[in-house]
Amino acid sequence: MAQMNMIQAINSAMDQAMANDPSVVVLGEDVGYFGGVFRCTDGLQKKYGEHRVIDAPIAEGGIIGTAIGLGVNGLRPVAEIQFADYIYPGFDQVVSELARLRYRSDSTFYSPVTIRTPCGGGIRGGQTHSQSPEGIFTHVSGIKTVMPSNPFDAKGLLISAIESNDPVVFFEPKRIYNGPFDGDPDKPGIPWSSHPLGEVPEDYYTVPLGKASIVEEGDEMTIITYGTLVHVAQASARAAGVNAEIIDVRTLMPLDVDTLKASVEKTGRCLVAHEATRFCGYGAELVATVQEECFWCLEAPIERVTGWDTPYPHAFEWQYFPGQKRMTAGIRKVMEAG
Structure with missing residues (x-):
């Protein structure tokens, strides 16, 4: 290593x-x-x-x-x-x-x-x-x-x-x-x-395509994300004091539906987060998938935390970015609903 x-x-x-x-x-x-x-x-x-x-x-x-x-x-x-x-x-x-x-x-x-x-x-x-x-x-x-x-x-x-x-x-x-x-x-x-x-590892190895990663196990809610926001999700869950199961999708397509389904069936609550704009963003597909597969297990509406529906705003980069404050607010909204 x-x-x-x-x-x-x-x-x-x-x-x-x-x-x-x-x-x-x-x-x-x-x-x-x-x-x-x-x-x-x-x-x-x-x-x-x-x-x-x-x-x-x-x-x-x-x-x-x-x-x-x-x-x-x-x-x-x-x-x-x-x-x-x-x-x-x-x-x-x-x-x-x-x-x-x-x-x-x-x-x-x-x-x-x-x-x-x-x-x-x-x-x-x-x-x-x-x-x-x-x-x-x-x-x-x-x-x-x-x-x-x-x-x-x-x-x-x-x-x-x-x-x-x-x-x-x-x-x-x-x-x-x-x-x-x-x-x-x-x-x-x-x-x-x-x-x-x-x-x-310094040696040659592979990570399979099409398989998500459970970054942290939890039982109070599921956070589904990828890329940079995996780290923001970890910090936000700690800040909110919530035992969240954090899933890193890793391969966006093909999507590992089984891992998402198993997690949400266990926790009953779900938040989806990504940096890209909200409308027609990849998170919409994640929300739809969870809704289709886990409707009867959900105890609260699914929440999305995303970038704005604007061109990337240079002057307001850190306001646009879905950071800890916005994600923590989203986590609390999911936990307080239902």
């Missing part, structure tokens, strides 16, 4: 995947010589060469389209989109080509592409560097959508994504890239801290 932050864990995953399988290649803007804007690919080009770690032009559609072609021809591409906000020029390639390829060819062709991209706020990046578009991709049949909350899961899930013959969009919450935020989760941490977040 080694102490790693999420950046180091992601780098380790790609390093070991490339060492184990010569068909794994990395491509994207600044991923080679510079090592990525967040340093996730640092040292990989020097170790594996320019033919396997490829610096691409600023053309997201070209990056994803090239990755699809590489995948069809026997490689396992890991394409980095520098910020999730930049993925939209390549969205048509994801939806119209990558997601449909296996189905429309009756499995004659497939393209095992992993698209890595940092998402969410927390670095004062403003509107064009802070979005959380995961709900858009979970809507697209044919791709898997992943968002880890800690270095251990980040490494294991990324290796599983690279091994998968189906395409995966792998979101990396940048607020916790470098370690946990200190103190009040309503306030920013030290964005470029090297403080480690957890222990990670």
Whole structure:
């Protein structure tokens, strides 16, 4: 075991995947010589060469389209989109080509592409560097959508994504890239801290896609979340004095319905939280799933704590962010209802 932050864990995953399988290649803007804007690919080009770690032009559609072609021809591409906000020029390639390829060819062709991209706020990046578009991709049949909350899961899930013959969009919450935020989760941490977040095996290992994680067991209510808000949920439950069962979805699509169902049947109360905007957010699907599967077990209405229905507001970043104050209020509302 080694102490790693999420950046180091992601780098380790790609390093070991490339060492184990010569068909794994990395491509994207600044991923080679510079090592990525967040340093996730640092040292990989020097170790594996320019033919396997490829610096691409600023053309997201070209990056994803090239990755699809590489995948069809026997490689396992890991394409980095520098910020999730930049993925939209390549969205048509994801939806119209990558997601449909296996189905429309009756499995004659497939393209095992992993698209890595940092998402969410927390670095004062403003509107064009802070979005959380995961709900858009979970809507697209044919791709898997992943968002880890800690270095251990980040490494294991990324290796599983690279091994998968189906395409995966792998979101990396940048607020916790470098370690946990200190103190009040309503306030920013030290964005470029090297403080480690957890222990990670140095060896090659996988975390299965499609399986949620019970981060903390409890019996008074269930909090379902993912990414950065897992840590906010833990702090908020402690602040509210509630013995909450906290579930990290991890793989947003396919969703582990069985774990959610078992938890809510046990606790009878549920709160869903995510950083993205509320309307048509991924949390709406979580609420609908719990409602369908656990209606007769619920002792209170399901509560949502989310971002605002606005473009990401640079000047009000920490008011927009679903922090401890808002989540604690949501927890208390669920506990006082019914």
